[in-house]
Amino acid sequence: xxxxxxxxxxxxxxxxxxxxxxxxxxxxxxxxxxxxxxxxxxxxxxxxxxxxxxxxxxxxxxxxxxxxxxxxxxxxxxxxxxxxxxxxxxxxxxxxxxxxxxxxxxxxxxxxxxxxxxxxxxxxxxxxxxxxxxxxxxxxxxxxxxxxxxxxxxxxxxxxxxxxxxxxxxxxxxxxxxxxxxxxxxxxxxxxxxxxxxxxxxxxxxxxxxxxxxxxxxxxxxxxxxxxxxxxxxxxxxxxxxxxxxxxxxxxxxxxxxxxxxxxxxxxxxxxxx
Numbered sequence: 001x002x003x004x005x006x007x008x009x010x011x012x013x014x015x016x017x018x019x020x021x022x023x024x025x026x027x028x029x030x031x032x033x034x035x036x037x038x039x040x041x042x043x044x045x046x047x048x049x050x051x052x053x054x055x056x057x058x059x060x061x062x063x064x065x066x067x068x069x070x071x072x073x074x075x076x077x078x079x080x081x082x083x084x085x086x087x088x089x090x091x092x093x094x095x096x097x098x099x100x101x102x103x104x105x106x107x108x109x110x111x112x113x114x115x116x117x118x119x120x121x122x123x124x125x126x127x128x129x130x131x132x133x134x135x136x137x138x139x140x141x142x143x144x145x146x147x148x149x150x151x152x153x154x155x156x157x158x159x160x161x162x163x164x165x166x167x168x169x170x171x172x173x174x175x176x177x178x179x180x181x182x183x184x185x186x187x188x189x190x191x192x193x194x195x196x197x198x199x200x201x202x203x204x205x206x207x208x209x210x211x212x213x214x215x216x217x218x219x220x221x222x223x224x225x226x227x228x229x230x231x232x233x234x235x236x237x238x239x240x241x242x243x244x245x246x247x248x249x250x251x252x253x254x255x256x257x258x259x260x261x262x263x264x265x266x267x268x269x270x271x272x273x274x
Contacts, residue, residue, distance in 0.1 A: 006178055012150045013184055014191045019149060020095040021052040022108055029053060030091050033084055044076040051111045051138050052145065056090045059192040069193040073132040109234025111138050116269050118224035124262050125252060136201030136217050137224045141236060143184030162238045169237030170206060182206050209247050219248045227263065231270055
């Protein structure tokens with residue numbers, strides 16, 4: 001792919017204004033924000049189940065306007081700083097995916113599964129701020145959503161390659177676009193001033209041993225993504241289980257016993273999603 005074409009496509013991706021989500025969560029969050037008796041905790045829990053609303057909230061709170069660029073990685077903290085009126089504005093600027101886009105529903109379920117798995121692993125490893133690991137897990141495929149919105153013609157070509165050649169979605173993205181959703185995640189993280197740890201989780205979840213600043217978050221999301229595929233939660237765009245980088249379990253000191261404990265805990269948590 002020529003450098004000029006990639007620069008043009010990067011520009012199209014970063015020009016994204018309106019990201020659509022699924023109707024269920026949007027209706028729930030709208031109702032909560034409209035109810036004066038709702039708590040920040042209730043609203044943050046509802047938003048934390050939706051990758052687009054979470055991305056919009058974090059993009060907003062980390063913008064220079066609020067004076068915290070690159071510092072806020074938790075939805076609850078973001079809501080305290082932003083206030084209800086800003087959240088209402090974010091909801092108004094969110095549209096709903098067409099019902100025909102069944103694929104996107106599968107991607108939401110997969111992303112939520114990865115958030116739960118990443119949080120469970122972070123807790124098992126006694127990581128500080130497991131919520132930030134959950135956010136990274138939730139947003140790990142946001143690049144796929146943005147590509148569908150900003151480069152719509154690419155989606156059919158990627159889906160066709162996945163189906164006809166039995167490629168992994170990421171391989172198909174690379175063939176069609178010359179880059180994949182993890183590269184898009186890196187561009188978006190920089191453009192939206194997301195905290196460095198979230199950026200590494202989003203940009204390196206397929207290459208976790210290449211993360212340098214916050215390798216643990218990339219490694220945890222990598223394992224979370226793998227487990228979500230093993231449990232067949234949702235759909236990341238293909239039917240393949242993402243390969244697990246063997247070095248990650250050693251790097252995290254995640255023993256087989258601890259991994260089985262996480263999987264047993266997850267089995268209960270994921271029942272509602274399956």
